[in-house]
Amino acid sequence: MSSPILRVDVASLILTHPIMNASGILGSEPEHIDVMASWGLAAIVSKTITPEPREGNAPPIIMPLRNGGFINAVGLANRGKKSVKELCNRAKKLGIPLIISIGGSSSKDFVDVAEEAERCGANAVELNLSCPHTPGYGIEIGFDPSTVFRVVKDVVGVLTIPVIVKLGLSDRVVESAGKALEAGAKALTLINTIRAMAIDVHSARPLLSNIFGGLSGPPIHPIAVRVVYEVYKEYQPDIIGCGGITTWEDAAEIILAGAKAVQIGSALALGRARFVVQGVLRGLVRWLKELGLRSVAEAVGLAHRR
Amino acid sequence: MKLVEAEALRIEKASKTLWVAEFSVAEKLRGLPFEFAMIWVKGVDEIPLSIAWLDKQIVGFIFKIRGEGTRALSSIKRGDRVLMKIPLGKGFAPPSGTKILLVAGGVGIAPAPLLAKYCREVGCTLTIVWGVKSSDELCSPSSIWLDGVDLEVATEDGSQGFRGTALDLAMRIARDGVFDYVVAVGPRAMLRAFCREFPRDKCEKLVALETMVKCGMGMCGSCIVKPLPKLLCIDGPVFSCSEVMRHLELSNS
Numbered sequence A: 001m002s003s004p005i006l007r008v009d010v011a012s013l014i015l016t017h018p019i020m021n022a023s024g025i026l027g028s029e030p031e032h033i034d035v036m037a038s039w040g041l042a043a044i045v046s047k048t049i050t051p052e053p054r055e056g057n058a059p060p061i062i063m064p065l066r067n068g069g070f071i072n073a074v075g076l077a078n079r080g081k082k083s084v085k086e087l088c089n090r091a092k093k094l095g096i097p098l099i100i101s102i103g104g105s106s107s108k109d110f111v112d113v114a115e116e117a118e119r120c121g122a123n124a125v126e127l128n129l130s131c132p133h134t135p136g137y138g139i140e141i142g143f144d145p146s147t148v149f150r151v152v153k154d155v156v157g158v159l160t161i162p163v164i165v166k167l168g169l170s171d172r173v174v175e176s177a178g179k180a181l182e183a184g185a186k187a188l189t190l191i192n193t194i195r196a197m198a199i200d201v202h203s204a205r206p207l208l209s210n211i212f213g214g215l216s217g218p219p220i221h222p223i224a225v226r227v228v229y230e231v232y233k234e235y236q237p238d239i240i241g242c243g244g245i246t247t248w249e250d251a252a253e254i255i256l257a258g259a260k261a262v263q264i265g266s267a268l269a270l271g272r273a274r275f276v277v278q279g280v281l282r283g284l285v286r287w288l289k290e291l292g293l294r295s296v297a298e299a300v301g302l303a304h305r306r
Numbered sequence B: 001m002k003l004v005e006a007e008a009l010r011i012e013k014a015s016k017t018l019w020v021a022e023f024s025v026a027e028k029l030r031g032l033p034f035e036f037a038m039i040w041v042k043g044v045d046e047i048p049l050s051i052a053w054l055d056k057q058i059v060g061f062i063f064k065i066r067g068e069g070t071r072a073l074s075s076i077k078r079g080d081r082v083l084m085k086i087p088l089g090k091g092f093a094p095p096s097g098t099k100i101l102l103v104a105g106g107v108g109i110a111p112a113p114l115l116a117k118y119c120r121e122v123g124c125t126l127t128i129v130w131g132v133k134s135s136d137e138l139c140s141p142s143s144i145w146l147d148g149v150d151l152e153v154a155t156e157d158g159s160q161g162f163r164g165t166a167l168d169l170a171m172r173i174a175r176d177g178v179f180d181y182v183v184a185v186g187p188r189a190m191l192r193a194f195c196r197e198f199p200r201d202k203c204e205k206l207v208a209l210e211t212m213v214k215c216g217m218g219m220c221g222s223c224i225v226k227p228l229p230k231l232l233c234i235d236g237p238v239f240s241c242s243e244v245m246r247h248l249e250l251s252n253s
């Protein structure tokens, strides 16, 4: 049997394989794009860009946890809309697809950066409707299905490039997913970090300067799998699975739940990115063969079979 | 990289400008020369500092007070605890048998003790040139784990040792000796002058850089060594002069 096909079509993008980075791992400077291009990703997702520059929070902003996860409150540090052009130009030069992640506190903010992304030649945009720790940016929008509908509709209305919508964990995530699709989203990225907190027991102080942060890494993987499964079951849309993916088994699991592609965040830390991407890809090839499948596409949502 | 709880053993002023902080940790640590730690002075700030020395369960730092974080570190007491991510960075591990010249300006002396220990262990020959403005900025070699190390001192006012800068003295020493690696660490202006002026025949010229380290783990991107596609916290802090010349010229601080 010939080698299984890793190529996937997701959100109208044709990717050489299913792995991209999750937004927020580098991705705010053109030099970051160079670094990330050397990791072997099929596409790069930028740091969430807001219309105006944001300084971000004071350290500690990211801490490793005893359970193998991370807690972060970077605070959406980015150079604002004016950085989009440099990011796009660098990705074009390197020949790698670029998805611009966008953050904002109103429909207008999202439209503003999205138009800039399209003008500069981004391959798609990902609306971050789910940052769990920056007040006014994200989760308040993602939690309310009718607001999701309005923001997505407004952005889709002015763009021709695909719009991906990134949602986080909430009681109404399935409903929000439905609204995003109804408003014209080409794909959903599920999930973002989960609002959390860590306290240093010796000093009785919160670990992060921001007090609250987003939980990422292996501890959230089963939650991501569950959310992907539920949303796929309801609508069978294009899903980009994200949350705790570290090994090929993690990627395989979320693909079986319904994801067509995956994003890896925390596992790319500490200089391990290239190794992790290669490991996941090799493992996926072996696994598809073992299951007798010809492509990633054939594995998508298989866990729903009765 | 580990996240470790550390208990202060000794926090003291070692000279007019330098402070020493020594901690004990519960587990044995390892680290290469020029690797660093992110130290969370609880409730105040998290700051990167080079590992100055490391011996089983003792880790030491040499620092200068610059702002809130370093001031808070200088005011903690014996028995107080900090949380540190350690070791971070790639470090610099020269092969055995090589000859190394370290050119340290001011608090640039911080990574010297660990490099000296490493050189004793693997069998490298190390000469250290330490330059300061005036002799009251120097501290006794024994207080910073530099006993028995070939240490040459330069003061700009001539109050002790060679009169001139660390770079002046290093150039003089290099005239008569052959080195495999010459590593400069100190203020940016010194590094720039070193990369421009130090003769590069017969040696590899390296510098230990500082950029804004916010996470230390290759995630936030704040430490990018523009215009290079390199992260200081993953690929550094030691880089060759040839690769960072443009970086040094772009930044004018």
Ligand SMILES: Cc1cc2nc3c(=O)[nH]c(=O)nc-3n(C[C@H](O)[C@H](O)[C@H](O)COP(=O)(O)OP(=O)(O)OC[C@H]3O[C@@H](n4cnc5c(N)ncnc54)[C@H](O)[C@@H]3O)c2cc1C
Pocket: B036, B045, B046, B047, B048, B049, B050, B051, B061, B062, B063, B064, B065, B066, B067, B068, B069, B070, B071, B107, B110, B111, B209, B210, B211, B212, B213, B214, B237
């Ligand atoms: C890899 C590395 C190793 C270092 N080793 C030492 C050392 O051994 N001894 C020592 O005295 N200093 C060292 N520094 C510099 C030290 O990190 C800064 O002096 C310290 O962070 C200043 O913090 P502050 O809160 O006291 O001052 P602030 O008022 O916050 O800042 C004063 C100045 O310090 C620099 N700075 C501030 N925050 C950071 C940061 N997060 N990362 C890098 N630079 C920063 C900036 O230039 C700033 O203008 C090192 C820096 C790096 C990147």
Ligand SMILES: Cc1cc2nc3c(=O)[nH]c(=O)nc-3n(C[C@H](O)[C@H](O)[C@H](O)COP(=O)(O)O)c2cc1C
Pocket: A022, A023, A024, A025, A047, A048, A062, A070, A072, A074, A076, A101, A128, A131, A166, A191, A192, A193, A215, A216, A217, A218, A220, A242, A243, A244, A245, A263, A264, A265, A266, A267, B219, B220
């Ligand atoms: C340091 C850090 C910064 C992040 N920044 C962003 C961001 O700017 N925008 C966004 O949509 N998600 C951001 N995230 C969330 C990730 O994209 C991802 O959804 C989450 O971390 C789960 O994936 P993981 O477990 O593989 O890390 C960030 C995560 C981390 C750890």
Ligand code: FES
Pocket: B212, B213, B214, B215, B216, B217, B218, B219, B220, B221, B222, B223, B224, B231, B232, B233, B234
């Ligand atoms: S300090 Fe965050 S990537 Fe280096």
